[in-house]
Amino acid sequence: MTKFKDAGHLFRLAAVFLVGVVLFLIVRGLxxxxxxxxxxxxxxxxxxxxxxxxxxxxxxxxxxxCHTDVLDVKSxxxxxxxxxxxxxGPLAKHADDPASVQPEKLDTxxxxxxxxxxxxxxxxxxPQVASEEHSGDAACNSCHQPHSPAMTAxxxx
Amino acid sequence: xxxxxxxxLILLPAAAIAWDHILxxxxxxxxxxxxxxxxxxxxxxxxxxxxxxSCVRACQLENQVPDGYFRTWVERYQVTDWNIEYPKVxxxxxxxxxxxxxxxxxxxxxxxxxxxxxxxDSPCTQVCPVGATFVSPDGxxxxxxxxxxxxxxCVQACPYGCRFINPKTETANKCTLCYHRITKGLTTAxxxxxxxxxxxxxxxxxxxxxxxxxxKTHSVQVLKPYLATRAKVFYYGLDGSxx
Numbered sequence: 001m002t003k004f005k006d007a008g009h010l011f012r013l014a015a016v017f018l019v020g021v022v023l024f025l026i027v028r029g030l031x032x033x034x035x036x037x038x039x040x041x042x043x044x045x046x047x048x049x050x051x052x053x054x055x056x057x058x059x060x061x062x063x064x065x066c067h068t069d070v071l072d073v074k075s076x077x078x079x080x081x082x083x084x085x086x087x088x089g090p091l092a093k094h095a096d097d098p099a100s101v102q103p104e105k106l107d108t109x110x111x112x113x114x115x116x117x118x119x120x121x122x123x124x125x126x127p128q129v130a131s132e133e134h135s136g137d138a139a140c141n142s143c144h145q146p147h148s149p150a151m152t153a154x155x156x157x
Numbered sequence: 158x159x160x161x162x163x164x165x166l167i168l169l170p171a172a173a174i175a176w177d178h179i180l181x182x183x184x185x186x187x188x189x190x191x192x193x194x195x196x197x198x199x200x201x202x203x204x205x206x207x208x209x210x211s212c213v214r215a216c217q218l219e220n221q222v223p224d225g226y227f228r229t230w231v232e233r234y235q236v237t238d239w240n241i242e243y244p245k246v247x248x249x250x251x252x253x254x255x256x257x258x259x260x261x262x263x264x265x266x267x268x269x270x271x272x273x274x275x276x277x278d279s280p281c282t283q284v285c286p287v288g289a290t291f292v293s294p295d296g297x298x299x300x301x302x303x304x305x306x307x308x309x310x311c312v313q314a315c316p317y318g319c320r321f322i323n324p325k326t327e328t329a330n331k332c333t334l335c336y337h338r339i340t341k342g343l344t345t346a347x348x349x350x351x352x353x354x355x356x357x358x359x360x361x362x363x364x365x366x367x368x369x370x371x372x373k374t375h376s377v378q379v380l381k382p383y384l385a386t387r388a389k390v391f392y393y394g395l396d397g398s399x400x
Contacts, residue, residue, distance in 0.1 A: 026170045047299065056218055121256065
C-alpha cells in the first residue's frame with residue numbers, strides 16, 4: 001500500500017475546522033450572558049432584576065406605624081380586615097415622604113358602593129344595600145363612620 | 158514590552174472574554190431572602206369574593222398594566238339549575254369597576270378571581286424558544302423582559318389565558334405574583350387590598366403558613382386539573398361549571 005500522497009490537505013481542513021470551533025466558542029462566550037444557566041435555562045440575573053422593581057402599595061403595617069388612632073377605631077369594627085390602601089389607594093410614596101405627598105380625599109358616595117352595592121352574585125352574608133333606595137345621593141359618611149361603619153344604638157341598621 | 162503579532166492574536170479573544178465577565182458581574186441578592194426557603198402559591202376562597210374589582214385595580218397600579226390588559230381579572234358566573242356545562246360568564250373590563258346587576262334573576266351566581274396559576278409544570282415556560290420565561294427556584298413563573306422576543310408562543314400555550322403581549326414593550330407579560338413585593342416580605346398587591354380575604358398569598362414551603370392548616374381541613378381544587386400543570390393557585394368553593 002502506498003502512502004496517501006496529499007495528506008497535507010486533510011491537515012489544512014482540520015485546521016480550518018478548529019479555527020471555526022474556536023471562533024464559535026469565542027462569539028458564544030461574548031453573546032450569552034454570564035448568569036444564563038445559573039439556575040436553569042434562563043438568565044439568572046433576571047430574577048434579581050424583577051425583585052428590584054419599585055413598590056406602589058406600602059402595606060397596612062407601614063400605615064399603622066403612624067396612624068395608630070385610625071388603627072384603634074378600625075380594629076374594633078367590622079372593617080378590621082380591610083387594608084388601608086384598599087380604599088385609600090397606593091400610598092408608598094406618601095409613606096416615604098409624608099409631608100409632600102398627601103392622599104386624596106375620598107368620596108364615600110362612590111367609594112362604599114364598590115363593595116356594598118347589592119348584587120345577587122355576592123355571598124348572602126355580605127352586607128349589601130341597593131344604594132339608591134338606601135341613601136339616594138347622600139354620602140355614606142353622613143351616617144356611617146367608614147373606619148368602623150356599624151351604626152351605634154338608637155339608629156336602626 | 159514587545160508583543161508579536163502571534164501573541165496579540167492569542168491575547169485579544171482572551172481579553173474579550175474576560176471583559177464580558179467583568180461587565181456581567183454577580184447578580185445582586187435580596188437581603189434576608191433565600192429562594193430555596195420558599196415555594197409560592199395562592200389561595201382563593203371564592204365563597205368570600207364580592208366582585209369589587211379591588212384586586213384588578215391594585216394589580217394594574219402596582220405593575221403598570223396597560224388599560225384593557227389584565228394580569229388578574231374577576232369573572233361572574235351564572236349557572237341555571239343543573240346546566241353546569243353551559244354557564245353564562247361575563248367580566249366587564251376584567252371586573253375592574255365592579256359588576257352591573259345580572260340581566261336575569263335566575264340560577265346560581267358567583268364571582269371567580271383568575272390569575273396566573275403559577276404552575277410547577279407550566280406549559281408556557283416549556284415552549285419559550287429563547288429561555289426568556291421560567292419557573293424561578295421559589296416557584297414563580299417569571300418573564301425576562303430583556304430576553305423576550307415577543308414571539309407569542311407562551312401566550313398561546315397558557316391553558317388559562319393568563320399571558321398577553323404588552324403593547325408598549327412588545328414582550329410577553331403576566332402575573333409575577335408581585336415578585337418585587339414577596340421577596341421584600343410584603344404580600345401581593347391583590348392580596349393586600351382584597352377586603353374580604355378571598356385572596357391569600359401562600360408559602361407552601363413555610364411550615365408556619367396558615368395555608369397548611371387550611372389545606373388540611375378544606376376541600377380545594379385547582380383549575381383544569383386534568384392538564385396536570387401542577388397549578389399552585391388553590392380554589393376553595395369552586396363550582397364544577399368554572400373553566
